[in-house]
Amino acid sequence: MEHASASPTTAQPANTARCENVPGGILSMLVAMVLMTVMNALAKALAERYPLIEVTFFRNLFALLPAVAMVALAGGRQCLHTEHRMGHLWRAIVGLVSMMLLFWSYHLMPLANAVSISYSAPLFMTALSVPLLGERVGPYRWGAVAVGFVGVLTMVQPGRDMIDRGSLVALTAAVCYALAMIAMRQLGRTEKPVTTVFYFTVISTGLSALALPFGWTTPDAPALGLMLLMGLAGGGAQYFSTRAYALAPAVVVGPFSYASLIWATLLGWLVWGDIPTAHVLLGAGIVIASGLLILFRETRRAAQAPSPLAAPIRPVLTGESVTGGH
Numbered sequence: 001m002e003h004a005s006a007s008p009t010t011a012q013p014a015n016t017a018r019c020e021n022v023p024g025g026i027l028s029m030l031v032a033m034v035l036m037t038v039m040n041a042l043a044k045a046l047a048e049r050y051p052l053i054e055v056t057f058f059r060n061l062f063a064l065l066p067a068v069a070m071v072a073l074a075g076g077r078q079c080l081h082t083e084h085r086m087g088h089l090w091r092a093i094v095g096l097v098s099m100m101l102l103f104w105s106y107h108l109m110p111l112a113n114a115v116s117i118s119y120s121a122p123l124f125m126t127a128l129s130v131p132l133l134g135e136r137v138g139p140y141r142w143g144a145v146a147v148g149f150v151g152v153l154t155m156v157q158p159g160r161d162m163i164d165r166g167s168l169v170a171l172t173a174a175v176c177y178a179l180a181m182i183a184m185r186q187l188g189r190t191e192k193p194v195t196t197v198f199y200f201t202v203i204s205t206g207l208s209a210l211a212l213p214f215g216w217t218t219p220d221a222p223a224l225g226l227m228l229l230m231g232l233a234g235g236g237a238q239y240f241s242t243r244a245y246a247l248a249p250a251v252v253v254g255p256f257s258y259a260s261l262i263w264a265t266l267l268g269w270l271v272w273g274d275i276p277t278a279h280v281l282l283g284a285g286i287v288i289a290s291g292l293l294i295l296f297r298e299t300r301r302a303a304q305a306p307s308p309l310a311a312p313i314r315p316v317l318t319g320e321s322v323t324g325g326h
Contacts (some may be wrong), residue, residue, distance in 0.1 A: 025248025029256040032240035037263035039233040040115065041271065044106035049223065051215030052107070055230075056100050057208040058219075060201055062231020066239055067201040074194040082195060084187060091183035091196065099204070101173035109166030110274035112265040116155055116284035117170035118304055119258070122291050123148040124178035125228050132182050144293040151286025154279055197238055224309035254295045258288050 039059070046055045071079060082088065105114040117230050129135040137145075156167040185194050219227060244253045261284060268274035276284075 005108040020249070021247040022252055025244045025246075025253045026256055028240045028244035028247060029253045030259055032237045032244060033257060033260040034239065034263055035237040037115075037260050037267060039230050040102075040106060040235065040260075040264065040280055041111060041267045042230040043103045043235070044111055045271075046223065046226060046230065047107040050217050050219060050265055052100055052104055053208055053211045053215045054217065054219075055103060055227070056096070057205065057212060058224075058227035059099070059103075059231050059234055060096075061265070062228050063201050063235035063238075064205060064231075066232060066235030067198050068202055070194045070235075070239055070242070071198050073193065079192055079195055080198060082191060082199070084191065086181060087187050088196065088199040089189060089203060089308040091180055092200050092207065094183060095180040095200055096204040096207055096324060098176035098180055101169050101176060105166055105170035105173060108169060109164075110272065110276065111268040112261065112274065112276045113155070113280050114166065114170045115261055115264040116276070116280055116287070117152065118174050118177070119165060119261070119284065119287045119291060120152045120171070121174040121181065122294060123152070123178040123287070124175050125181045126294060128182060129180055129185075132179075133185065140297055141294055144290045144297070148287050149289030151283045151288075151290060153283070154286060155283030193242055197242075201235070222314050255292055258291075261288075 012238050043055055043059065071077075102114065102118060105117070108114075128136060128143055130137055152171070156164075156171070163196075184196060241257075247253075265276055268276075
């Protein structure tokens with residue numbers, strides 16, 4: 001999804017020296033969430049005038065600039081070596097579908113509502129990790145997932161008229177992003193985060209370009225400038241979220257990813273006059289609480305692992321979160 005929230009995955013050995021900077025990590029995550037919210041708001045505004053596939057294409061095309069910068073900072077071409085090309089392709093496909101659906105949901109409903117529903121992605125990932133990854137999910141995590149789905153139901157308010165189209169699109173985007181996170185977890189066993197980010201950006205740019213003949217409106221200069229800003233904001237969000245998890249433990253910086261809901265609510269109110277209803281805010285609070293429970297549990301499990309090769313939590317990047325970095 002189009003946000004830069006992270007999920008636990010295997011990483012470098014625990015005995016690897018790491019210089020922690022908690023204030024710097026928190027600040028980096030807050031900056032990432034501001035940039036992610038700016039990207040989401042621009043996508044919502046641009047989708048009102050331009051085809052969805054075109055907005056998605058330019059988001060990925062211009063995100064190549066910060067992606068290339070990340071590669072340069074990480075050591076250049078040597079970090080692009082991979083033996084998992086099909087894994088990167090699959091991750092890019094499901095991530096791209098998730099991004100497009102999320103952008104569509106921004107067009108169909110208030111920004112804060114769509115962002116709130118997108119927070120259900122880690123819950124779907126936890127549930128899908130059992131059949132797809134063969135992971136064991138204990139009663140603690142299942143309980144957190146159950147509480148989270150109560151929050152989702154509170155937000156979408158299913159009833160006699162069933163779920164509206166915007167909520168269905170946002171939920172489908174969350175499921176697709178959960179599949180992308182599972183792919184990222186598998187890639188994370190051998191790949192560096194910057195490698196996954198780079199290949200996602202390149203592949204998703206190419207795939208979205210193939211669909212441009214089916215939906216194209218030549219952008220004027222101001223719109224092209226907004227598209228450039230959207231791509232740079234998305235790529236910048238990926239960089240700062242990566243930096244946040246490099247500087248501080250996930251259990252510290254992870255909760256600050258939920259700041260994007262605050263920024264989305266403010267922007268939605270200031271630009272579109274959207275005010276989230278009470279049931280959306282209540283449901284979002286429940287989903288966030290369940291996500292924090294899972295994050296806290298996974299961090300404790302990683303810390304208590306007896307093996308000297310037990311891995312600390314490392315971020316799995318969105319190209320867009322879970323609000324936007326898929």
